[in-house]
Amino acid sequence: MSAQTTTRGNDADLAENANGAQRLHTTELANEIEFLTARARSLGSGRANNMLAELDLKVRSYSVLSLACSGQNPSQRELADFLSLDPSQIVALVDQLEQRGAVARETDPRDRRSKVIVATTAGRNLYKRAEAIVRRSEDQSLSTLSLQERETLRDLLKRIAF
Amino acid sequence: MSAQTTTRGNDADLAENANGAQRLHTTELANEIEFLTARARSLGSGRANNMLAELDLKVRSYSVLSLACSGQNPSQRELADFLSLDPSQIVALVDQLEQRGAVARETDPRDRRSKVIVATTAGRNLYKRAEAIVRRSEDQSLSTLSLQERETLRDLLKRIAF
DNA sequence: TCAATACTGTTGACTTTTTCAATGATATAC
DNA sequence: GTATATCATTGAAAAAGTCAACAGTATTGA
Numbered sequence: 336m337s338a339q340t341t342t343r344g345n346d347a348d349l350a351e352n353a354n355g356a357q358r359l360h361t362t363e364l365a366n367e368i369e370f371l372t373a374r375a376r377s378l379g380s381g382r383a384n385n386m387l388a389e390l391d392l393k394v395r396s397y398s399v400l401s402l403a404c405s406g407q408n409p410s411q412r413e414l415a416d417f418l419s420l421d422p423s424q425i426v427a428l429v430d431q432l433e434q435r436g437a438v439a440r441e442t443d444p445r446d447r448r449s450k451v452i453v454a455t456t457a458g459r460n461l462y463k464r465a466e467a468i469v470r471r472s473e474d475q476s477l478s479t480l481s482l483q484e485r486e487t488l489r490d491l492l493k494r495i496a497f
Numbered sequence: 498m499s500a501q502t503t504t505r506g507n508d509a510d511l512a513e514n515a516n517g518a519q520r521l522h523t524t525e526l527a528n529e530i531e532f533l534t535a536r537a538r539s540l541g542s543g544r545a546n547n548m549l550a551e552l553d554l555k556v557r558s559y560s561v562l563s564l565a566c567s568g569q570n571p572s573q574r575e576l577a578d579f580l581s582l583d584p585s586q587i588v589a590l591v592d593q594l595e596q597r598g599a600v601a602r603e604t605d606p607r608d609r610r611s612k613v614i615v616a617t618t619a620g621r622n623l624y625k626r627a628e629a630i631v632r633r634s635e636d637q638s639l640s641t642l643s644l645q646e647r648e649t650l651r652d653l654l655k656r657i658a659f
Numbered sequence: 660t661c662a663a664t665a666c667t668g669t670t671g672a673c674t675t676t677t678t679c680a681a682t683g684a685t686a687t688a689c
Numbered sequence: 690g691t692a693t694a695t696c697a698t699t700g701a702a703a704a705a706g707t708c709a710a711c712a713g714t715a716t717t718g719a
Contacts, residue, residue, distance in 0.1 A: 356579045358569050360659060362569060363567065368647065368650060369542065371658045374581060380531065398526055413521065417521050423677095424676080426698060447686085448695065449685095492533035493533055496536040582705095585707090585708090586706075611667060
């Protein structure tokens with residue numbers, strides 16, 4: 336696949352002409368939490384997108400579907416806030432999911448401006464399959480961490496994400 | 498700024514008409530490490546970008562500048578691999594930094610295809626200021642975590658990011 | 660030595676994502 | 690009741706990501 340030239344120490348001379356980029360691991364940047372977070376999410380969502388393609392979903396649409404299945408009846412505004420997306424992006428995502436019959440828009444009777452996104456039966460079935468895929472993807476992405484370490488990571492991230 | 502309607506419990510009735518999206522915190526999605534990572538990086542890089550704007554930098558260009566200052570003499574290919582970017586994006590980023598006199602391209606005498614990116618004196622000064630800003634930004638983004646927790650987070654992320 | 664193959668940076672086209680302003684319908688505040 | 694604010698939506702523009710092709714250079718192997 337990618338340039339996995341992990342032939343460390345291929346010769347006796349110093350790291351001057353190192354072929355991989357492993358030497359950048361000692362860099363200041365490589366120790367910044369912001370950078371590590373960005374790289375982790377890039378790798379993770381990349382893998383998840385690849386695996387979700389089988390269901391014609393991406394991480395984005397999966398997230399919307401997931402919240403539609405949550406029983407919390409989120410409005411589009413809430414989805415936008417929660418997913419850190421522009422409201423207009425939510426429109427497009429919900430459009431797609433609605434067109435394939437996975438979710439429906441229901442006007443909130445208490446605020447007729449607001450539309451609540453709910454999953455259909457087909458949507459819940461789709462979510463079940465997607466969820467299994469995402470779990471597998473996450474499991475692969477976190478393969479170097481023990482279960483307890485994953486819990487720790489989850490808790491720490493939760494505190495900075497909310 | 499944003500909708501900071503944190504008027505929790507503004508009325509006695511139940512969370513049915515909750516105004517924030519706090520109700521979504523209990524969702525399955527809100528507990529997925531992938532999602533939390535994405536949200537954390539969105540918040541973090543958003544803040545960093547805002548603060549770096551004062552130096553006419555973004556997280557991207559800051560990252561390239563940082564590696565150029567690392568003393569590791571990265572090639573553009575290495576930058577692309579390390580930053581998970583397409584080589585053509587590196588071209589644009591280096592172009593910008595080169596045009597403002599922060600970095601220079603030096604043809605690697607050992608491989609004349611490859612160009613090594615090194616920081617100029619002005620580039621190193623710029624990096625010093627940018628680094629301080631990024632540190633402040635990171636400090637704000639991680640304000641809910643103790644120093645030890647930050648170390649834990651850094652180590653866990655490092656293991657899944659490389 | 661020479662030819663085939665592979666890699667580097669670069670350009671350009673194309674798609675996707677992001678960002679932002681404007682709008683109609685509805686709700687809230689004064 | 691009138692002004693103001695909010696929601697979903699549209700559309701446009703900017704930024705970011707993806708991909709194929711190219712010239713120059715290196716590597717490989719006959």
